[in-house]
Amino acid sequence: MLQSQLFTKTKKDAPKDEISNNAKLLIRGGFIYKEMAGAYALLPLGMKVVNKIKEIVKQEMDAIGGQEIIMTSLQRKELWETTGRWDDEKVDVWFKSELKNGQKVGFGWSHEEPISDMMKQYINSYKDLPIYVYQFQTKLRNELRAKSGILRGREFVMKDMYSYCLDQAQHQKFYDQTIQAYLNIFKRVGLKDDTFVTFASGGAFTQFSHEFQTVSEVGEDTIYISREKNIAINEEVYNDETLEKLGVKKEDLEQVKAIEVGNIFDFGTVKSEQLGLKYNDAESKSIPVYLGSYGIGITRLMGVLVEKFSQENKINWPKEVSPFDVHIIGLSLDNEEVTKLAQEKYKELTDKGLDVLFDDRLNISAGQKFADADLIGISERIIIGKESLSSQ
Amino acid sequence: MLQSQLFTKTKKDAPKDEISNNAKLLIRGGFIYKEMAGAYALLPLGMKVVNKIKEIVKQEMDAIGGQEIIMTSLQRKELWETTGRWDDEKVDVWFKSELKNGQKVGFGWSHEEPISDMMKQYINSYKDLPIYVYQFQTKLRNELRAKSGILRGREFVMKDMYSYCLDQAQHQKFYDQTIQAYLNIFKRVGLKDDTFVTFASGGAFTQFSHEFQTVSEVGEDTIYISREKNIAINEEVYNDETLEKLGVKKEDLEQVKAIEVGNIFDFGTVKSEQLGLKYNDAESKSIPVYLGSYGIGITRLMGVLVEKFSQENKINWPKEVSPFDVHIIGLSLDNEEVTKLAQEKYKELTDKGLDVLFDDRLNISAGQKFADADLIGISERIIIGKESLSSQ
Numbered sequence: 001m002l003q004s005q006l007f008t009k010t011k012k013d014a015p016k017d018e019i020s021n022n023a024k025l026l027i028r029g030g031f032i033y034k035e036m037a038g039a040y041a042l043l044p045l046g047m048k049v050v051n052k053i054k055e056i057v058k059q060e061m062d063a064i065g066g067q068e069i070i071m072t073s074l075q076r077k078e079l080w081e082t083t084g085r086w087d088d089e090k091v092d093v094w095f096k097s098e099l100k101n102g103q104k105v106g107f108g109w110s111h112e113e114p115i116s117d118m119m120k121q122y123i124n125s126y127k128d129l130p131i132y133v134y135q136f137q138t139k140l141r142n143e144l145r146a147k148s149g150i151l152r153g154r155e156f157v158m159k160d161m162y163s164y165c166l167d168q169a170q171h172q173k174f175y176d177q178t179i180q181a182y183l184n185i186f187k188r189v190g191l192k193d194d195t196f197v198t199f200a201s202g203g204a205f206t207q208f209s210h211e212f213q214t215v216s217e218v219g220e221d222t223i224y225i226s227r228e229k230n231i232a233i234n235e236e237v238y239n240d241e242t243l244e245k246l247g248v249k250k251e252d253l254e255q256v257k258a259i260e261v262g263n264i265f266d267f268g269t270v271k272s273e274q275l276g277l278k279y280n281d282a283e284s285k286s287i288p289v290y291l292g293s294y295g296i297g298i299t300r301l302m303g304v305l306v307e308k309f310s311q312e313n314k315i316n317w318p319k320e321v322s323p324f325d326v327h328i329i330g331l332s333l334d335n336e337e338v339t340k341l342a343q344e345k346y347k348e349l350t351d352k353g354l355d356v357l358f359d360d361r362l363n364i365s366a367g368q369k370f371a372d373a374d375l376i377g378i379s380e381r382i383i384i385g386k387e388s389l390s391s392q
Numbered sequence: 393m394l395q396s397q398l399f400t401k402t403k404k405d406a407p408k409d410e411i412s413n414n415a416k417l418l419i420r421g422g423f424i425y426k427e428m429a430g431a432y433a434l435l436p437l438g439m440k441v442v443n444k445i446k447e448i449v450k451q452e453m454d455a456i457g458g459q460e461i462i463m464t465s466l467q468r469k470e471l472w473e474t475t476g477r478w479d480d481e482k483v484d485v486w487f488k489s490e491l492k493n494g495q496k497v498g499f500g501w502s503h504e505e506p507i508s509d510m511m512k513q514y515i516n517s518y519k520d521l522p523i524y525v526y527q528f529q530t531k532l533r534n535e536l537r538a539k540s541g542i543l544r545g546r547e548f549v550m551k552d553m554y555s556y557c558l559d560q561a562q563h564q565k566f567y568d569q570t571i572q573a574y575l576n577i578f579k580r581v582g583l584k585d586d587t588f589v590t591f592a593s594g595g596a597f598t599q600f601s602h603e604f605q606t607v608s609e610v611g612e613d614t615i616y617i618s619r620e621k622n623i624a625i626n627e628e629v630y631n632d633e634t635l636e637k638l639g640v641k642k643e644d645l646e647q648v649k650a651i652e653v654g655n656i657f658d659f660g661t662v663k664s665e666q667l668g669l670k671y672n673d674a675e676s677k678s679i680p681v682y683l684g685s686y687g688i689g690i691t692r693l694m695g696v697l698v699e700k701f702s703q704e705n706k707i708n709w710p711k712e713v714s715p716f717d718v719h720i721i722g723l724s725l726d727n728e729e730v731t732k733l734a735q736e737k738y739k740e741l742t743d744k745g746l747d748v749l750f751d752d753r754l755n756i757s758a759g760q761k762f763a764d765a766d767l768i769g770i771s772e773r774i775i776i777g778k779e780s781l782s783s784q
Contacts, residue, residue: 007459007514007523033510036497039464041510047460067399068439072431073465073530074547095489097499099546100536105428107489107499118425118433122399131399138465138530144492154491155466 001324003359006030008043010372021218022303023149025310029375031302031323038146038154045376046302048323050157053301054136056188056320057159060181064174066134066161071114073140075106079113083274093141107140112267112293115162116275123164123289126281130170134161136298148220150303151259157299163292166279168268171290175264178294182212182262189301190318191308195261196232198223199242202266208237212262212296216307221260224253232258259304267291315377324357325349327378331366331385342384393716395751398422400435402764413610414695415541417702421767423694423715430538430546437768438694440715442549445693446528448580448712449551452573456566458526458553463506465532467498471505475666485533499532504659504685507554508667515556515681518673522562526553528690540612542695543651553686558671560660563682567656570686574604574654581693582710583700587653588624590615591634594658600629604654604688608699613652616645624650651696652689659683707769716749717741719770723758723777734776 008030015034018024023040026032031046042050058068080086086106088094095107108114115133122128139158146154161178165171179197186195194215202208213223213232222235231248243250269288272278278286302321309316317323326349330342346358357378359369366385373381400422407426410416415432418424423438434442450460472478478498480486487499500506507525514520531550538546553570557563571589578587586607594600605615605624614627623640635642661680664670670678694713701708709715718741722734738750749770751761758777765773 005457005459007520007525009514011513033513035464035506035510036466036468039466041461041463041506043461044459047462065397067397067436069433069435070439071433072427072547073532074428074431076428095497097487097489097534100534105487114427114433118427121403121425122401128399133399140465142489142492155464 001355001357003357004361006044006357008045010375018149019147020149020151020303021310022151022306025306025315025375026150026302028313029315029377032150036154038143038152040150040153040155040299042299045323049302049305049317049321050298052321052323053189053298054157054159057136057185057296057298060185060188061134061159061161064132064177064181065130066132068135069115069133070135070137071108071111071118073108073138075108075114077104077106079117080106083113083271085113093143095140095142108137109139109141111135111137111160112162112271112291113275116164116271116277116289116291119164119289120275120277123277123279126166126279126287129164129166129279129289130174131164132161132174134159134294148218148303150299151218151307152220153299156297159296159298161294163294164277165290165292166281166287167290171266171292175266175292178264178292179210182264182294182296185296186212186214186261189321190305191261191301194308196223196225196230196258198232198234198258199237199246200234200263201236206266206268209266210264211260213258214261214304214308215256216259216304217257218307219257219259221258222255223258224255226252226254228252259300259307261301261304262296263294265293267293310377313371314374317377317379319379322379323376324378325354326356326380326382327373327376328356328358329369329373329381329383330359331369331383333360333362335386337389338384338386341388345382345384393747393749395749396753398436398749400437402767410541411539412541412543412695413702414543414698417698417707417767418542418694420705421707421769424542428546430535430544432542432545432547432691434691437715441694441697441709441713442690444713444715445581445690446549446551449528449577449688449690452577452580453526453551453553456524456569456573457522458524460527461507461525462527462529463500463503463510465500465530467500467506469496469498471509472498475505475663477505485535487532487534500529501531501533503527503529503552504554504663504683505667508556508663508669508681508683511556511681512667512669515669515671518558518671521556521558521671521681522566523556524553524566526551526686540610540695542691543610543699544612545691548692549690551688551690555684555686556669557682557684558673558679559682563658563684567658567684570656570684571602574656574686574688577688578604578606578653581713582697583653583693586700588615588617588622588650590624590626590650591629591638592626592655593628598658598660601658602656603652605650606653606696606700607648608651608696609649610699611649611651613650614647615650616647618644618646620644651692651699653693653696654688655686657685659685702769705763706766709769709771711771714771715768716770717746718748718772718774719765719768720748720750721761721765721773721775722751723761723775725752725754727778729781730776730778733780737774737776 014024032040272288406416424432664680
């Protein structure tokens with residue numbers, strides 16, 4: 001793409017009300033636009049990064065047997081009342097509205113209920129299981145505060161996967177596969193060494209749940225890690241009992257701040273019992289389905305990458321999620337020979353199948369071009385100017 | 393994909409409250425799931441059709457210089473008040489809610505306002521224009537009635553494009569390009585001969601607007617067409633003045649029912665003036681930007697294709713949007729040789745890069761398999777059974 005055609009331009013400053021580093025840099029680079037606190041539009045550069053993250057996640061979800069769907073944002077009050085999660089006292093992030101006929105509706109902040117209710121249409125016999133489905137969904141959550149840029153928004157893209165299994169054993173097998181798939185994802189997007197499978201509180205159904213936490217100073221969570229033993233514990237379950245159970249000592253662990261980039265829940269059969277989601281086993285006995293849910297914040301991941309891999313005025317995208325493969329920066333383009341050389345390079349790389357951004361803008365200083373390129377942060381950069389002529 | 397792995401199954405009946413033919417067939421085939429009136433989830437088969445439609449639309453939008461973005465669903469009251477479109481008396485399809493601090497928010501039913509307001513960040517000089525942006529957005533509209541399946545929903549996917557031009561002349565050039573791009577799209581998805589550029593009422597800014605109407609008995613609109621002259625007029629502007637202006641006679645026109653599949657609006661400079669979206673020309677004079685908007689209902693298109701190309705119990709997807717390229721139907725799979733032959737065929741086609749659904753299900757009668765295949769409606773079918781062995 002010719003940079004002269006890109007409608008966004010970099011900015012010297014972010015909006016004054018923007019306090020998070022990730023949103024500041026992404027706004028200045030032209031990746032996102034702030035519609036209101038906690039709600040950001042994706043601009044062409046942001047679309048490209050998010051689409052690359054989604055493609056990696058999709059590949060890993062497909063590889064473990066996931067089938068892609070997309071549920072609705074509109075939610076039925078009656079359904080969520082069945083599981084006790086309509087009440088604002090229980091779930092404090094609902095956006096609610098009503099149809100013309102007065103019927104109350106909510107906007108999807110999570111989708112365990114509608115997906116599981118839908119599965120009653122497709123699960124009858126033990127032969128129908130297991131089923132794994134996932135979606136990339138725009139979640140709407142009425143957060144009290146939204147100060148962390150795209151790390152915690154009122155509107156954001158999440159990949160959520162749901163597993164429907166015969167029993168705990170079948171569930172456990174898929175659960176373990178998903179942990180590996182998630183680790184693959186975090187490795188591929190560039191968060192390799194700093195992302196830990198972390199023991200966290202398990203809620204009603206299990207002693208522990210697993211979170212994926214990426215070490216970062218701006219994280220909202222505190223975790224205790226041992227890089228050597230590859231173990232991590234959320235402070236909410238950091239106690240003598242947990243340490244003993246996991247066989248680690250206090251002195252082996254380092255306290256760090258971290259951002260939750262993924263989570264895995266074991267719902268057991270509780271939600272299926274509430275919703276009446278059952279299958280008949282080989283003896284025609286009716287048995288509730290075993291449910292797991294697995295989330296990754298897609299737009300949050302973009303924010304985490306910025307928090308991890310940026311300096312002042314500069315983003316450094318990992319290669320696999322870089323908005324373009326190569327940034328050609330043309331300097332002295334008033335010189336015909338230089339322009340010809342740059343255009344040839346652009347054509348050569350594009351013909352190879354690379355996605356190239358070519359800074360073909362005239363009357364922009366080299367300093368400004370480099371400053372823009374720093375903010376855009378493409379993983380590979382080729383500079384073509386007068387010096388390139390002699391090095392031919 | 394192995395059909396035994398597909399979690400959806402075809403259904404003999406649609407929900408009793410479903411009265412539209414498109415939704416009935418799509419629910420029965422396992423393409424969509426009805427969450428509530430006017431809100432449907434996309435299941436794996438439906439995702440595949442919609443993704444193929446989106447890819448065609450994306451290619452055509454990119455070809456005319458469109459840059460893809462995605463705005464937020466959450467909308468600011470203050471912004472829409474600026475153009476007088478927050479009031480429920482003016483716009484009767486708003487879903488509204490509020491933040492924890494009491495601030496009112498709406499959910500996007502259209503995006504002219506936020507996109508144009510955003511453009512104030514990126515448009516300063518005449519050198520910045522033209523700009524063309526588009527998005528695939530889940531629109532939320534609080535329709536009074538939702539009885540037409542996915543033809544008119546409360547939640548649906550729309551491709552909307554917005555053009556920002558220097559003046560009427562630059563606008564007109566792009567407007568004409570977009571008409572051609574839209575015709576390409578309708579041709580490619582299989583609606584070639586029955587889709588007409590239709591003269592409709594122009595609203596406040598122009599005498600006529602252009603709609604794209606596909607002839608269909610279930611259409612909500614009445615239009616008058618001449619296939620010979622390739623002209624169509626919406627009944628709302630069907631009068632002597634229009635006929636004279638377009639140089640057609642009443643007796644040349646046929647009255648038909650039609651579904652609006654796309655529309656194009658010329659907003660002139662009115663909205664830019666309301667929002668303060670201006671550029672400086674070469675003499676530093678401040679001039680309001682010329683705005684056009686261009687919509688295609690993506691999920692609606694899927695519904696139109698079903699209405700056009702289905703019979704009772706049977707969908708016939710056009711090749712370009714078929715959920716799979718080929719459906720291999722394996723019969724008598726208790727016979728090892730037949731199974732081997734079918735598996736070889738599946739591998740052969742998959743290796744060629746085709747996307748194949750292989751009905752590998754055991755203990756399902758041939759009659760049931762054919763009935764299922766009819767409802768799924770893949771454009772090419774290969775049957776492999778005992779007869780295939782002798783024909784080797």
